[in-house]
Amino acid sequence: MSAKSPLAIDISRLGRRPGSLMEVHETVPAPSRIGLDLIRIEQGAPLELDLRIESVSEGALVTGTVSAPTNGECVRCLEPVTGDVSIDLTELFAYPGSATEETTEEDEMGRVVDDRVDIEQAIVDAIGLVLPFTPLCREDCAGLCPDCGIVLAEAEPGHQHEKIDPRWAKLAALRDEVGDSSDG
Numbered sequence: 001m002s003a004k005s006p007l008a009i010d011i012s013r014l015g016r017r018p019g020s021l022m023e024v025h026e027t028v029p030a031p032s033r034i035g036l037d038l039i040r041i042e043q044g045a046p047l048e049l050d051l052r053i054e055s056v057s058e059g060a061l062v063t064g065t066v067s068a069p070t071n072g073e074c075v076r077c078l079e080p081v082t083g084d085v086s087i088d089l090t091e092l093f094a095y096p097g098s099a100t101e102e103t104t105e106e107d108e109m110g111r112v113v114d115d116r117v118d119i120e121q122a123i124v125d126a127i128g129l130v131l132p133f134t135p136l137c138r139e140d141c142a143g144l145c146p147d148c149g150i151v152l153a154e155a156e157p158g159h160q161h162e163k164i165d166p167r168w169a170k171l172a173a174l175r176d177e178v179g180d181s182s183d184g
Contacts, residue, residue: 006028009053025049026049047068064088069084076144077142
């Protein structure tokens, strides 16, 4: 855990007194990119923290909300997509030497280290669950034309391409020849 991380919160003023409480209301930069390839919170984007940290017998209980702007690309047309995400966070961080610390694996639960709780991984996990796997610019996005790649929302109505099955191409050419000779 890096003490310089804006998401590593100093809880030394709580002591280990169950019932002690502190609140964190601040905006910090995202220390790294959070999310998926198509939709994400960029590194340095503002994370709004509205947290309550309470000392309980086995550790520090962090509850509250985290909000941030998102950006990405529509999966159908690749147009930019922007928005906001907000998550509810509830995470227990075990005190050193507590029964909880001794009976859980390190990757199962966060730990209080040097009187700090690092909420970055809890935020990454929670945001990963709420971001859409298939972000859309709008629900009825028609996507791209599979033949020419034009954005169908910007194409003329009825946009299409005549496709001839290659197995029938010679017959189509013969039809065109017969059609031309009968015209004259």
